[in-house]
Amino acid sequence: MSVLNTLAFVVFPYLALTTFVVGHLYRYLTNPYDWNSKSSELLDKEGLKIGITIFHWGIIFALLGHGAGLLIPQRYWDALGINSQAHTLFATYSGFVVGAAALLGLALLIYRRISKDRILATTTLNDFVTLGLLFFVVATGFANVVSGLFDHFDILNTIAPWLRGILTLTPDASLMLKVPLRFKIHILAVLTLLGFSPFSRLVHIWSVPLTYLFRRLIVFRRREVSL
Numbered sequence: 676m677s678v679l680n681t682l683a684f685v686v687f688p689y690l691a692l693t694t695f696v697v698g699h700l701y702r703y704l705t706n707p708y709d710w711n712s713k714s715s716e717l718l719d720k721e722g723l724k725i726g727i728t729i730f731h732w733g734i735i736f737a738l739l740g741h742g743a744g745l746l747i748p749q750r751y752w753d754a755l756g757i758n759s760q761a762h763t764l765f766a767t768y769s770g771f772v773v774g775a776a777a778l779l780g781l782a783l784l785i786y787r788r789i790s791k792d793r794i795l796a797t798t799t800l801n802d803f804v805t806l807g808l809l810f811f812v813v814a815t816g817f818a819n820v821v822s823g824l825f826d827h828f829d830i831l832n833t834i835a836p837w838l839r840g841i842l843t844l845t846p847d848a849s850l851m852l853k854v855p856l857r858f859k860i861h862i863l864a865v866l867t868l869l870g871f872s873p874f875s876r877l878v879h880i881w882s883v884p885l886t887y888l889f890r891r892l893i894v895f896r897r898r899e900v901s902l
């Protein structure tokens with residue numbers, strides 16, 4: 676059991692994270708023109724709008740929430756006057772809102788891929804795997820949030836330090852021994868998605884177009900500087 680636990684929560688995470696880092700670097704350096712989100716907006720704009728918007732808002736805030744909640748040790752939150760109880764309560768309710776948005780958005784995106792002929796015709800197996808894996812990750816995460824409303828599990832002293840240990844190269848698989856299966860399934864699904872990410876359209880996540888915020892409104896007109 677403990678060997679299986681070490682395989683799942685030390686060996687597998689490092690395999691997935693190495694594939695994630697090396698895979699992204701390799702793809703970016705060898706095939707930069709393929710590094711994009713493979714937009715399907717030209718084929719169907721109306722069907723895309725709602726799903727893509729609520730999915731992206733939901734998933735981006737879910738990622739930020741995971742970062743703040745799991746990577747920052749509780750002692751720093753304590754110093755800010757946010758104790759573990761308040762932390763968990765906020766994580767549960769905000770997780771419910773952003774998780775529901777991401778899940779609903781994904782369901783709409785998958786429905787669009789299947790129901791619109793021209794979108795289905797241009798959808799690859801890779802797209803289905805990406806959307807299917809994402810759906811599984813978000814659905815298991817959302818299910819954990821919902822069950823957290825009824826049955827509390829102490830994530831802050833188990834999963835959170837385990838994750839920080841993985842990222843700081845001081846892994847401790849024993850922290851995961853008493854974690855309920857529902858969390859383990861979510862974590863293993865996330866690691867699988869991270870390992871698959873470099874081979875999919877998810878690479879676009881790393882190219883946040885921040886310069887877009889500061890670009891000229893009419894891009895083909897030179898900016899005149901009046902003296």
Ligand code: HEM
Binds near residue numbers: 788
């Ligand atoms: C960092 C900010 C992000 C930006 C600027 C961004 C931008 C985009 C754009 C422009 C598209 C193409 C939409 C179209 O078809 O025209 C797209 C699609 C997509 N994005 Fe993102 N994205 C971001 C983050 C994410 C994250 C964090 C995820 C998931 C973890 C994600 C997953 C997807 C998926 C699965 C699609 C394809 C949806 C479909 O066509 O069915 N994106 N994104």
